[in-house]
Amino acid sequence: MEIQNYCGTSRIAGCSFSVYPMADRFKEIILEALRTVDTSKVWIETDDVTTLVRGRIPHVFDVTSAIFLAAAKDGHHVVFNGTYSIGCPGDSTGDVYMAEDETKLNLPNVKDIKLETASKFSLYPLGGGNYMDTIYSQIGNMRSHGITVSKSHYSTRLDGNSIDVFEGLEHVFTETENSGSSHTVMTVTMSANSPSAKGGIK
Numbered sequence: 001m002e003i004q005n006y007c008g009t010s011r012i013a014g015c016s017f018s019v020y021p022m023a024d025r026f027k028e029i030i031l032e033a034l035r036t037v038d039t040s041k042v043w044i045e046t047d048d049v050t051t052l053v054r055g056r057i058p059h060v061f062d063v064t065s066a067i068f069l070a071a072a073k074d075g076h077h078v079v080f081n082g083t084y085s086i087g088c089p090g091d092s093t094g095d096v097y098m099a100e101d102e103t104k105l106n107l108p109n110v111k112d113i114k115l116e117t118a119s120k121f122s123l124y125p126l127g128g129g130n131y132m133d134t135i136y137s138q139i140g141n142m143r144s145h146g147i148t149v150s151k152s153h154y155s156t157r158l159d160g161n162s163i164d165v166f167e168g169l170e171h172v173f174t175e176t177e178n179s180g181s182s183h184t185v186m187t188v189t190m191s192a193n194s195p196s197a198k199g200g201i202k
């Protein structure tokens with residue numbers, strides 16, 4: 001069989017992510033978080049390393065943020081690590097999940113959860129010309145979401161309420177996509193309830 005390497009045109013988005021609860025009950029916390037979130041508007045697959053979610057951008061962010069919040073809301077130290085991608089060559093157009101509307105199913109259940117988080121994110125607008133301009137303007141974009149933004153090497157640090165940070169990141173990702181980047185990748189590491197002092201290890 002001939003193997004084809006082609007670029008789909010559907011603009012299906014996706015995220016490969018894991019949550020790491022630092023607790024004895026980590027297995028139950030992960031599985032419960034995956035079970036309680038409504039995933040009916042995305043394609044989803046979990047294995048022993050990550051969970052993959054694919055569909056429209058709003059639902060990919062709705063599901064990933066709700067799973068993190070479900071795992072972290074009770075106070076356990078939990079880390080989320082995710083790679084968001086859109087325009088990946090080979091992601092097929094045929095997925096039924098692209099027919100869904102943009103109404104988020106989980107946001108009403110998690111929007112009032114207040115959870116202070118520390119994150120680092122990196123944005124990679126692939127296939128566009130002025131990628132540094134796009135990155136700098138999108139880092140500026142995060143500030144307008146009430147997020148504390150600070151410099152780091154290889155990434156940008158974000159301190160703020162979990163849902164607000166996810167909302168800002170969704171905005172950044174969507175705007176980068178709309179700016180004409182043919183393939184966009186964004187990595188996010190988010191930590192909640194860490195016993196470490198902010199920015200340090202004491």
Ligand SMILES: Cc1ncc(C[n+]2csc(CCO)c2C)c(N)n1
Pocket residue numbers: 017018019020026027030031046047048049050051067
């Ligand atoms: C979101 C998410 N998906 C999958 C894993 C991988 N994983 C590690 S332990 C465990 C439970 C026992 O099977 C699973 C599924 C993860 N950590 N987070």
